[in-house]
Amino acid sequence: MASQEPVNPSHAVFDLFIQAQSCKDVKHHFVELCSELDINPKDFRTFYTKLKERLNYWKAKALWTKLDKRASHEDYQQGKVCSKNKCLVLGAGPCGLRTAIELTLLGAQVVVVEKREDFSRNNVLHLWPFTIYDLRGLGAKKFYGKFCSGSLDHISIRQLQLILLKVSLLLGVEVHTGVEYQGLIEPSGENGWMAKLQPRSHPAAAFQFDVFISAGGGRFVPDGFKHKELRGKLAIGITANFINGNTAAEAQVAEISGVARIYNQKFFQELLTETGIDLENIVYYKDDTHYFVMTAKKKSLLKKGVIKQDYADAEQLLAPANVDHEALCRYARDAAFFSTGGKLSDLEFAQNHAGEPDVAVFDFTCMHRAENASLVRERRGQKLLMGLVGDCLVEPFWPLGTGIARGFLAAFDAAWMVRRWGKGVPHLKVLAERESIYQLLSQTTPDNTSKNYAQCSIDPKTRYQSVNLSSIQAHQVQHLYDVDKSYPASKKQMDRWPTMRQDSSSVSEELLKWCQKHTTGYENVNVKDFTQSWRSGLALCALIHHFRPQLIDMSSLDESTSAHNNQLAFSILEKELGIPPVMSPSDLVDTGQIDKLSMVLYLTQIQKAFTVPAK
């Protein structure tokens, strides 16, 4: 309405900021807004308050109401609880930005570095109800009017990043794009922990911090963390984005929120007969683009010429040189056309970041997951708390939409960890609590997380149905505290180690006895330690068989097929008991480098799962 058009220049700039559709424009209008209102965004502590005071605009006020409500939660203690902490967040993906927002609400100084210049991912993410609720609470609808209207439960990665970037900036987070993190620089002289960045002379390179959160995305493993690989049967995914002209006809085309072969044999059979395309499942979401994602069978990809040559190794199979791009485009377009009943007649590819048709083929046979979610490093007496969030903590399984849901849960868990750190809780306890919570992450579903969304906060107790913050204890996470033992300032800490070790060894002895008791009598099983005795995998299988004989057939196992035995035990423990592996099954077999602490941690969880009655 004409009467609502802003006359005040700062109001007009605020509107441009809110509506900006690229990372560059968001940043540009933000700088303009700050200059118009004469506020320095570097004064992060007072920035948001000044913004509210000086921008007396009804549209802004509606947003402040939302953000104030969030900020007033008791967990943040009016932004004082982490006011002494300085946090570097690596990656401005949805999870890095979501974490940054929580850290700034806790009162910390937060700097985000992102290597990309722009947000260009069209692919669409499925959102669980709690994430929709959470994003609405941050004003998502004010930034993106279409956000989850009606029954929609998805959003493009790009739009999600834009929303979170805008909220981050308004709350005083410093976000630097086009800046690549290349590693940590240990404290020296007067300097504390810093990051090696590219470009080297970037001002953020001078930032000294005591918390480092890595949200670098799938397969990004910062120094000090280890990933393990969970291998399933070959799974080839294809994503495709087509231009959405937003016509009435396009709006009519029904979305497909997931059709799996087992539920609709007829559809997939007809698709195969008519087009030669053989799929396991397909999803179609409408957002800025028409987005399709499907799992294709290798045989049909070979037959349709998408994959040129067959290889057993998935990496070789899907290497760019072995994929015919034209044939891939045809395959994706035909699948999209057929599955929407021919109603999307103009299937023209949207462009990806490189200006090419936005279609991709990827392998999701292997999922990666970090062995631990946190670490503390101490050099020259200066401690650094490190945490992982998002895909670099646990790679998502896209058909279930776990990327954002578990990504946000981990973002909140990391914020809770920083809160404990800020409150001065002993660092081993902070780590033990974080690892206790991490054990629950891979088991979360929309059903077993709290449905009281209004109560959900960074406090894990408000989100996980039954969380025991001391399921892992301080003595079990000593290996996550990495200290330069020669440095005198660490001596006080070191002096406490012998007693901890003593506690730890008596706990280990009990655990060993428990393992021996429940594996006696099994052929080729002789538990004497936490390393070699577990190599063949038979001891783990025997433990499972002792408590749940229906889950495993011991007579089918052979001592010589240790890779198979370990893989079997690991996957049963994960699927049936929700125990995420603390190492890769191959660690037990190939390298002979069985890490005693990891094994103790793993067995402790197994013991707990078998002995604590289910609630």
Ligand code: FAD
């Ligand atoms: P990301 O969104 O991957 O963000 C990580 C960020 O870190 C990136 O912006 C990256 O540029 C930055 N970064 C990495 N290394 C550095 C460094 N050294 N220095 C500075 N910055 C760095 N999920 C689905 O459910 N469906 C899909 O179709 C789908 N498609 C995807 C397509 C692509 C190309 C990618 C990368 C991911 C896709 N995902 C998909 C996964 C989904 O995007 C993530 O689960 C979700 O975005 C949350 O991830 P995140 O924030 O942890 O990581």
